[in-house]
Amino acid sequence: xxxxxxxxxxxxxxxxxxxxxxxxxxxxxxxxxxxxxxxxxxxxxxxxxxxxxxxxxxxxxxxxxxxxxxxxxxxxxxxxxxxxxxxxxxxxxxxxxxxxxxxxxxxxxxxxxxxxxxxxxxxxxxxxxxxxxxxxxxxxxx
Amino acid sequence: xxxxxxxxxxxxxxxxxxxxxxxxxxxxxxxxxxxxxxxxxxxxxxxxxxxxxxxxxxxxxxxxxxxxxxxxxxxxxxxxxxxxxxxxxxxxxxxxxxxxxxxxxxxxxxxxxxxxxxxxxxxxxxxxxxxxxxxxxxxxxx
DNA sequence: CTTAATTTAATTGTGTTCAATTTAATTATA
DNA sequence: TATAATTAAATTGAACACAATTAAATTAAG
Numbered sequence: 001x002x003x004x005x006x007x008x009x010x011x012x013x014x015x016x017x018x019x020x021x022x023x024x025x026x027x028x029x030x031x032x033x034x035x036x037x038x039x040x041x042x043x044x045x046x047x048x049x050x051x052x053x054x055x056x057x058x059x060x061x062x063x064x065x066x067x068x069x070x071x072x073x074x075x076x077x078x079x080x081x082x083x084x085x086x087x088x089x090x091x092x093x094x095x096x097x098x099x100x101x102x103x104x105x106x107x108x109x110x111x112x113x114x115x116x117x118x119x120x121x122x123x124x125x126x127x128x129x130x131x132x133x134x135x136x137x138x139x140x141x142x
Numbered sequence: 143x144x145x146x147x148x149x150x151x152x153x154x155x156x157x158x159x160x161x162x163x164x165x166x167x168x169x170x171x172x173x174x175x176x177x178x179x180x181x182x183x184x185x186x187x188x189x190x191x192x193x194x195x196x197x198x199x200x201x202x203x204x205x206x207x208x209x210x211x212x213x214x215x216x217x218x219x220x221x222x223x224x225x226x227x228x229x230x231x232x233x234x235x236x237x238x239x240x241x242x243x244x245x246x247x248x249x250x251x252x253x254x255x256x257x258x259x260x261x262x263x264x265x266x267x268x269x270x271x272x273x274x275x276x277x278x279x280x281x282x283x284x
Numbered sequence: 285c286t287t288a289a290t291t292t293a294a295t296t297g298t299g300t301t302c303a304a305t306t307t308a309a310t311t312a313t314a
Numbered sequence: 315t316a317t318a319a320t321t322a323a324a325t326t327g328a329a330c331a332c333a334a335t336t337a338a339a340t341t342a343a344g
């Protein structure tokens with residue numbers, strides 16, 4: 001039979017379901033984020049800021065596993081929308097600090113119920129969710 | 143305490159580790175795929191073709207959870223590289239069929255060891271891999 | 285102190301990803 | 315049969331994602 005190529009079948013790979021499921025879950029967020037005038041990437045950047053209030057682009061990149069090529073336009077767009085301020089650190093002018101505005105901070109009120117709403121569409125039990133969460137963080141080495 | 147916002151912490155979300163891990167795993171493929179002159183998206187399209195030999199853009203999209211906006215340039219690029227031929231079905235001119243060339247078919251020889259090499263970098267036991275695989279397919283509803 | 289190395293963002297170019305629209309072909313309906 | 319509805323790809327425009335390069339600021343080394 002052709003089982004010499006079974007290793008190349010889509011359903012036997014890890015990459016395919018991982019990548020497809022990730023895009024699927026991001027799509028579940030979209031209608032909720034539209035109401036906040038945020039894209040998904042802007043949303044996860046805001047989550048870091050809701051937790052910290054302020055951080056540098058470098059720290060944002062470390063938290064989100066994204067580089068400045070991605071983050072520079074994301075942060076500029078958040079500034080355009082009035083959710084953050086951008087300014088250079090006075091101690092080290094290389095560092096760009098990103099800080100929540102009042103508008104950006106209060107946006108978390110409208111975001112608070114999104115994870116639960118999305119989670120309910122996921123068809124995973126809480127136990128399955130916890131297992132998946134753990135395995136993903138193991139892949140991320142965190 | 144601030145636990146009213148715990149639900150908005152990055153590490154308590156499903157979306158973040160899922161999306162980040164997916165990109166991380168795609169990055170693991172890149173050096174191997176560079177040798178085949180394939181991007182990741184081109185690679186998963188080729189996997190469908192290695193299995194079927196020929197299929198329509200629509201079928202490719204259903205298998206990969208991608209639409210024609212993504213696949214049209216991917217398939218054109220594969221044609222440029224000489225790995226596939228594109229032609230309209232004679233029975234239904236709406237349908238674009240994509241077919242492996244000899245060059246595209248023989249590329250699978252060089253691809254066969256990639257999944258194992260990438261898997262070895264993943265730091266998951268076979269059991270963990272199987273569990274993850276099952277949970278991801280559950281999210282995908284397949 | 286001066287030069288070299290490093291660090292931080294920004295920029296550039298390629299390749300997705302997706303929503304929305306368009307075009308052409310086919311099928312269903314009046 | 316004409317017309318309407320549907321289907322399959324392609325196109326368009328916006329937003330990532332990332333490698334590679336650049337520019338400016340800081341730090342380290344001679």
